[in-house]
Amino acid sequence: MFNVAVYSPHGSFVIRISSFVISRINYGAMPQSRQRKVYLETFGCQMNQLDSQLVSSQLRALGYHFTDQRDDADVILFNTCSVREQAENKVYSRLGELRDKLPGLVIGVLGCMAERDGADMVRRMPHIDVLCGPGELDKVPALIDNAVKTRSHQIALQGNTHRRSGTLSAAEDQLELLDLSRSLSPDDHSGSAYVRITRGCNKFCTYCVVPFTRGAEVHRPPDHIVDECKKLADAGVIEITLLGQTVNHYVYDHGASISVGGVRQPQVGPGGAAFKQRDAYLAGRHVTTFAQLLRRIHEEVPAIKRLRFVTSYPRDFGDDVLEVMADSPRICKYLHVPAQSGSDRVLKLMNREYTAAEYCAFVDRVRKYLPGVMLASDFIVGFPTETDEDFEKTSELMRYCRFKNSFIFKYSPRPGTVAIDRFEDDVPEEAKRYRNNHLLAVQSEISKAIHESMVGRTVDVLVEGASSHEQKGMRDLGNRGIRESTPGSKVELGWEKPAATRTVTQLSGRTEGDLIVIFDAAGSGEELVGRIVPVTIHSAKPLTLFGELAEQAAGV
Ligand code: SAM
Ligand code: SF4
DSSP states (O other): OOEEEEEETTEEEEEETTSOEEEOOOOOOOOOOTTOEEEEEEOSSHHHHHHHHHHHHHHHHTTOEEOSOGGGOSEEEEEEOOSSHHHHHHHHHHHHHTTTOOTTOEEEEEEHHHHHHTHHHHHHOTTOOEEEOGGGGGGHHHHHHHHHHHOSEEEEOOTTGGGSOHHHHHHTOOHHHHHHTOOOOGGGOSSEEEEESEESOSOOOTTOOHHHHTOSOEEOOHHHHHHHHHHHHHTTOOEEEEEOTTGGGOEEEGGGOOEETTEEOOEEOOOTHHHHTHHHHHTTOOEEEHHHHHHHHHHHOTTOOEEEEEOOOGGGOOHHHHHHHHHOTTBOSEEEOOOBOSOHHHHHHTTOOOOHHHHHHHHHHHHHHSTTOEEEEEEEESOTTOOHHHHHHHHHHHHHHTOSEEEEEEOOOOTTSHHHHHSOOOSOHHHHHHHHHHHHHHHHHHHHHHHHTTTTOEEEEEEEEEOHHHHHTEEEOSTTSOEEEOGGGEEEOOSSOTTOEEEEEEEEEEOTTOOEEEEEEETTOGGGTTSEEEEEEEEEOSSOEEEEEHHHHTTO
């Protein structure tokens, strides 16, 4: 038996696990960080990366320091992902390594695993001190502080309460304050940043835990989003990626908006139903649609040179969004629109609500509006009952759509989803593995052709930092991924000038279409990070382009 402090939208209380509520405790005292050092490891998607940034920014403001050495930390936090079992297993293995932790060390599990497993996780692993779901991350500092002070478990989860009426959820939405209080210094980024526009998901694909772990789709007020983009631009950010699980479902109804304490609140989105009868839904309402939001950011924050968004849901992608993309030079001609399968039968079982033909027609429409657009997709292989024929249709769809890359996953049955209850996981592991490898090979052929078509062209590259290859052999110089070359990485620049020996750094960046480009820069290359530079492509591999700075190529 042990004490657990629980924070929920209904209030806070302490329970004795396997017992009943024994007392209330006070939530809200500001933590005393006492120079605690935090190790934070992030698993999963871009949304989790952003969540980690927001939590770090909050902890830093309270005086916490960060370390990348787990052994050096007073607080170890794992921001977790539940989408596939494999992702969860990695976290369990990390937690297993910490079973014999020193007294005083605080261990916290944040994110989707905390929300999905709940107090059960603490029961199985009592050395976990803090559990915090993705909808409660604003409470992390208080949870850590209470864990230190009271030596009791601290749990903040949303449970099912966040699927209540839109007005109620919005009025209690504390998480907006986390986004609003975000602080970013020029040293915290490499020119790029994420901005959340929606949280959660109303879609309920049968295989997916996200609607259960992240809750209802909640849309942020457009003014908050535009202001955040301006703030990031002021801190030197030139590329923003707008985030949402079904990002193109964004719609904010100004008529239904409410303010609490002078802060305009987010609101639960209408979901797919509004898009099926779009005109009827929009009639008489004063709303900001996704297309209008894109246009506002493009026009009001011109310092953002690249505006992207992920992840789009194919069925509800209106021409209005494509028109804005076509008209706006700073909106990247890139879309990540997961297809998941090419078989209508499997798509139906997945509850994706489109057919393969409709998906392909969507791709045709995108290419008509945006010639040269780069597309990316996700696929699940080995979904229950998937036959060789179904799988062949997926390969066909992939060949037709010519994605620049695809993320391919073997179906992983997830507790709590419709699929695990309704369908037996009947595709043998061997067949899943074969289909995974086969689809990867098909994608690799397409990616290679797309990458090879870029050879000889000069492309604009936003430099992210040292390439992963370079990072392996280098000593860290800071938090931008720029590393000092070890003596071993000195190179001779050609036989014509044997005396001209200098250090070069291999840098990595991305094109507007999200293709990865590797090139060499003199010295540390640090001055190029976060800038857009022209690179002439001289060779290509399926996943990467190689080139040289256009000035160098021209002998400048
Ligand atoms: N919201 C996005 C969408 O609608 O496509 C994707 C979000 S999900 C976190 C990322 C990807 O994980 C999905 O596109 C899907 O391919 C994959 N995924 C989700 N649940 C899965 C499961 N149970 N097994 C295997 N892959 C899964
Ligand atoms: Fe999951 Fe489907 Fe929502 Fe994407 S749209 S997060 S796959 S339920």
